[in-house]
Amino acid sequence: MDNIVGNGQAGIQLVDSLRTEGYTGRITVIGEEAHFPYQRPPLSKDYMSDAKTPLPLPLRAERFFAGNDVDSRLGVRVTAVDRARRTATLDDGSRLVYSKLVLATGAANRELSVPGSGLAGIHGLRTLSDAEAVHARLAVARSVVVIGAGFIGLEFAAAARQRGLDVTVLEFADRPMGRALSPAMSGYFAGAHERMGVQLRFGEGIASFEGRDGHVCSAVSTAGHSYPADLVLVGIGVIPRTERPRQPGCRWTTGSSWMAPCAPRTRTSSPLGTAPATPAAMPPPAPGWSQCRTPRIRPAIWPGPSWEAARATPSCPGSGPSRAR
Amino acid sequence: MTKISFHHAGGAVDVLDVDPGTSIMRAAVTNGVAGIVGECGGQAMCATCHVYVRPEYLADLPAISDDEEEMLDCTADPRDAARSRLGCQVILGNGLEDLEVDVPGSQV
Numbered sequence: 201m202d203n204i205v206g207n208g209q210a211g212i213q214l215v216d217s218l219r220t221e222g223y224t225g226r227i228t229v230i231g232e233e234a235h236f237p238y239q240r241p242p243l244s245k246d247y248m249s250d251a252k253t254p255l256p257l258p259l260r261a262e263r264f265f266a267g268n269d270v271d272s273r274l275g276v277r278v279t280a281v282d283r284a285r286r287t288a289t290l291d292d293g294s295r296l297v298y299s300k301l302v303l304a305t306g307a308a309n310r311e312l313s314v315p316g317s318g319l320a321g322i323h324g325l326r327t328l329s330d331a332e333a334v335h336a337r338l339a340v341a342r343s344v345v346v347i348g349a350g351f352i353g354l355e356f357a358a359a360a361r362q363r364g365l366d367v368t369v370l371e372f373a374d375r376p377m378g379r380a381l382s383p384a385m386s387g388y389f390a391g392a393h394e395r396m397g398v399q400l401r402f403g404e405g406i407a408s409f410e411g412r413d414g415h416v417c418s419a420v421s422t423a424g425h426s427y428p429a430d431l432v433l434v435g436i437g438v439i440p441r442t443e444r445p446r447q448p449g450c451r452w453t454t455g456s457s458w459m460a461p462c463a464p465r466t467r468t469s470s471p472l473g474t475a476p477a478t479p480a481a482m483p484p485p486a487p488g489w490s491q492c493r494t495p496r497i498r499p500a501i502w503p504g505p506s507w508e509a510a511r512a513t514p515s516c517p518g519s520g521p522s523r524a525r
Numbered sequence: 526m527t528k529i530s531f532h533h534a535g536g537a538v539d540v541l542d543v544d545p546g547t548s549i550m551r552a553a554v555t556n557g558v559a560g561i562v563g564e565c566g567g568q569a570m571c572a573t574c575h576v577y578v579r580p581e582y583l584a585d586l587p588a589i590s591d592d593e594e595e596m597l598d599c600t601a602d603p604r605d606a607a608r609s610r611l612g613c614q615v616i617l618g619n620g621l622e623d624l625e626v627d628v629p630g631s632q633v
C-alpha cells in the first residue's frame with residue numbers, strides 16, 4: 201500500500217498523476233485537516249471579499265476519490281514514521297504499513313512572537329478553518345491591520361478594503377512583495393492599493409500589540425506609531441513542514457524549497473520517501489540538508505507543488521501504462 | 526436551480542443542476558466535469574476554465590471584463606471570437622437559468 205501524507209495541492213495532484221499513468225496499487229491519503237481537499241488561493245481573495253458565507257472550492261470532485269479508489273483519512277496527523285518497519289503512526293493511535301511513502305506536507309505559516317501576539321483578533325491565513333474565522337471577524341471589524349505586504353497580505357488588504365473597512369499594511373521592507381517582484385511591479389501594486397484607500401506603511405515592522413479585555417485593539421509599529429486594529433492579519437511567510445523527513449537518516453537530496461536550479465529530482469535520500477514539494481520562502485532549514493550549493497528562493501505558489509508532484513510519479517513502483525482509466 | 530450542460534468531444538454530455546450564483550467553472554470542478562481545470566480558483570488568471578458557449582445562449586451572457594478579455598487570448602485551444610468565455614467569469618442564475626457549453630480539447 202502507498203501512503204501519501206498531506207492532502208494539499210501536491211498530494212492530490214500526485215494521486216491524480218499516479219492514476220492517470222496507470223498505477224493500480226492502493227493509495228491512502230492522510231490529511232491533518234478534517235476538510236475535504238480544497239483550493240487555498242481563493243481564501244485570500246473572493247472568499248474574503250464576499251460578505252455572504254462563501255463556499256470553498258474543492259481540489260477535486262468527491263467522485264474523483266471514489267472513482268480512483270483512494271482511501272482518504274482526513275482529520276488525522278502522521279506523528280512518526282518508522283522506515284525500517286515501513287510504518288506510519290497516526291495521532292489517533294493507529295499505525296499504517298506502507299510500501300512507499302510520499303511526504304507532501306506543504307508549509308505552515310510563520311508565526312509572530314512579538315508582545316501581545318496571543319491576543320484574540322490576531323489571525324493567520326492558511327487553512328479553511330483560518331479563513332472561516334477571519335471571514336466571521338470581518339463582518340464585525342472596523343479597522344484592520346495587515347502585517348506583511350506579501351501576496352496574501354495585500355490580497356487580504358484589498359478584499360477587506362472592498363468591504364469598506366479601514367486597512368493599514370505594515371511592511372518592514374521598502375516596497376511590497378519585494379521577494380517576488382521587480383521594483384517596477386512593486387510600485388504598480390503599491391499604487392493600485394493606495395488608490396483603493398489601503399494605507400501602506402513601508403519601513404515599519406510590528407513591535408507589539410495592545411489589547412482590551414483580551415482582544416487586540418491596536419498595533420504598535422517599530423517606528424513607534426500606533427494603529428487602531430480590531431482585526432489583525434499576519435502574512436509573514438511560511439516555513440516548510442519538514443518535521444518528518446528531518447528524522448535521522450532521512451535527508452533530502454534536493455530540498456524542494458530551493459531545488460529549482462538543481463537536478464530535477466524530488467526524492468529524499470531514503471529509498472522509501474519521496475517529497476514532491478514543500479514550497480517555502482526561507483533560508484535553508486539546516487546545514488547539510490540539501491546538496492544544492494546555492495540556496496535559492498522558491499516562491500510559495502501553486503504551480504510548484506503540482507509540477508513537482510507530477511514529476512515524482514515515475515519513480516513510484518507499479519506506475520506505468522498497465523491500467524487504462 | 527439552474528441547469529448547465531457540458532458537451533464533450535465525441536458527444537458525451539454532463540448535465541448539472543446547480544444553485545444560482547454558481548460559476549460555470551465551480552459547477553464543473555465541484556462535480557468533476559472532465560476538461561475544466563480552474564487552476565487559479567476563479568481569478569481570471571489562468572484560462573484553464575475556457576468554454577465555448579453555444580450560440581443560442583450568447584445573448585444572455587454578461588459582458589466580458591478587461592481581465593477576462595486579456596486572458597481569453599491565452600487559452601490553450603484557439604479562442605472563438607464569439608463563443609469563447611472563461612467559465613469562472615460566467616455566473617449562472619439571474620436570467621441565465623439554462624446554459625450549454627462545449628468543452629475545449631485542452632486547457633493547459
Ligand SMILES: Cc1cc2nc3c(=O)[nH]c(=O)nc-3n(C[C@H](O)[C@H](O)[C@H](O)COP(=O)(O)OP(=O)(O)OC[C@H]3O[C@@H](n4cnc5c(N)ncnc54)[C@H](O)[C@@H]3O)c2cc1C
Pocket residue numbers: 205206207208209210211230231232233240241242243244276277278279304305306307308325326327352441477478479500501502503505
Ligand atoms: C490564502 C492563500 C492564498 C494563496 N494564493 C495563491 C495564488 O493565488 N497563487 C498561487 O500560485 N499560490 C497561492 N497560494 C499558495 C498555494 O496554495 C500553495 O503553494 C499550495 O497550497 C501548496 O501545496 P502543498 O500541497 O505543497 O501544501 P499544502 O497546501 O500546505 O498541503 C499540505 C497538507 O498536508 C497536511 N499535513 C502536513 N503535515 C501533516 C502530517 N504530519 N500528517 C497529516 N497531514 C499533514 C496539511 O494539513 C496540509 O493540508 C496561496 C496560499 C494561501 C494560504
Ligand code: FES
Pocket residue numbers: 550562563564565566567568569570571572573574596611612613614
Ligand atoms: S479559473 Fe482561472 S481563469 Fe477561470
